[in-house]
Amino acid sequence: MKIGVVKEIKPDEYRVALTPAGARELVQRGHEVLVESGAGEGSAFADRQYEAVGAGTAAGDEVWDAAELLLKVKEPLPEEYPRLREGQILFTYLHLAASKELTEALVASGATCVAYETVETAGGGLPLLAPMSEIAGRLAAQAGAYFLEKPLGGRGLLLGGVAGVAPGRVLVIGGGIVGYNAAVIAIGLGANVTILERSLDRMRYLDEILSGRVSLVMSSSLQIEESIRDADVVIGAVLIPGAKAPKLITRPMLGEMKEGAVLCDVAIDQGGCAETSRPTTHTDPVYVVDGVIHYCVANMPGAVPVTSTKALTNATLPYVEAIATQGLIEAVAIDPGLAPGVNVLGGKVTYEAVAEAHGLPYTPLFEVLV
Numbered sequence: 001m002k003i004g005v006v007k008e009i010k011p012d013e014y015r016v017a018l019t020p021a022g023a024r025e026l027v028q029r030g031h032e033v034l035v036e037s038g039a040g041e042g043s044a045f046a047d048r049q050y051e052a053v054g055a056g057t058a059a060g061d062e063v064w065d066a067a068e069l070l071l072k073v074k075e076p077l078p079e080e081y082p083r084l085r086e087g088q089i090l091f092t093y094l095h096l097a098a099s100k101e102l103t104e105a106l107v108a109s110g111a112t113c114v115a116y117e118t119v120e121t122a123g124g125g126l127p128l129l130a131p132m133s134e135i136a137g138r139l140a141a142q143a144g145a146y147f148l149e150k151p152l153g154g155r156g157l158l159l160g161g162v163a164g165v166a167p168g169r170v171l172v173i174g175g176g177i178v179g180y181n182a183a184v185i186a187i188g189l190g191a192n193v194t195i196l197e198r199s200l201d202r203m204r205y206l207d208e209i210l211s212g213r214v215s216l217v218m219s220s221s222l223q224i225e226e227s228i229r230d231a232d233v234v235i236g237a238v239l240i241p242g243a244k245a246p247k248l249i250t251r252p253m254l255g256e257m258k259e260g261a262v263l264c265d266v267a268i269d270q271g272g273c274a275e276t277s278r279p280t281t282h283t284d285p286v287y288v289v290d291g292v293i294h295y296c297v298a299n300m301p302g303a304v305p306v307t308s309t310k311a312l313t314n315a316t317l318p319y320v321e322a323i324a325t326q327g328l329i330e331a332v333a334i335d336p337g338l339a340p341g342v343n344v345l346g347g348k349v350t351y352e353a354v355a356e357a358h359g360l361p362y363t364p365l366f367e368v369l370v
């Protein structure tokens, strides 16, 4: 198959959808890989690294025209809509429920659009979202430690303490992928870490792998109220699949927090779990409400594209290989978890939640495939 990789044009997006290592795997399997010149630059991959493994590099127009399977990181922007065409397969993050305009443009294009974020594992996990959650969780602990510094407006506390001086307290709300990774880094920095979780099964698992290194406590409104009073850093890491994040930290609770404490609301991409959270950017990441520093960057992995690109492509490559080698229909038949990834096919919306979100007709995938 002819596989194209284009440069991301979304502001502040430095990731690329394929590494030279991934390109080599695809070339070795007999596929033709064409990468837009400069597409890897933001992630520290030069054109010559792709060329050295047998991929071609070309201008963007040529890549869009040649690609039967087009790999991207972010959803197409309006100037990219007309470039999609019938029969082409687009594989990227789409988040279609958030944009009717994009959904309609993809339907009109006739292209087959497969979204990273809705591909599933056999157990219902989201394998192409997980790597970004791992990164965001780890960054959240780092950001918490950093913004505690006095010149940055924080309490002026060294999170790990030193001999004879107690470490700071980190409260992680939600012990999923983000929460676990935040806890691991906070523990590594020497902090005193508590995770509040709602799922007993998840707490049993965390107890097994983090045994003795964190306090695991059942999450409730009362518990959150009590725990955030003592916290130096609070990390919001909850998720209720398919729903907006619950507002677990109310404005009155915030008033009980220490002056100069840091709230990293990672769940901000789902609306945030504090009433006072609003999305921020890497160029202006924090603001203060009631003396509490709010760090609410909605695309945290964007700050570390070298790591994020590798983590993302490690996860996507097996699916790219499957689609390119077997063709989409066969690949979906072999791996049913790929089926929910197909959001739009043949001018129809084939992912129910997206159709529902925009009041568009829903057509089950198998009806379009037969």
Ligand SMILES: NC(=O)c1ccc[n+]([C@@H]2O[C@H](COP(=O)([O-])OP(=O)(O)OC[C@H]3O[C@@H](n4cnc5c(N)ncnc54)[C@H](O)[C@@H]3O)[C@@H](O)[C@H]2O)c1
Pocket: 130, 132, 133, 134, 136, 173, 174, 175, 176, 177, 178, 179, 196, 197, 198, 199, 202, 219, 220, 237, 238, 239, 240, 245, 246, 248, 265, 266, 267, 268, 269, 270, 297, 298, 299, 300, 301
């Ligand atoms: N800002 C960013 O750049 C960025 C990057 C990646 C992920 N995220 C977001 O981070 C959030 C967490 O993602 P994840 O991958 O860890 O999800 P996850 O499903 O792995 O974990 C969420 C956890 O929250 C728990 N939970 C739900 N309600 C709770 C409550 N009331 N109290 C305590 N725990 C509760 C669940 O039991 C689950 O264990 C999501 O909103 C995700 O979109 C943001």
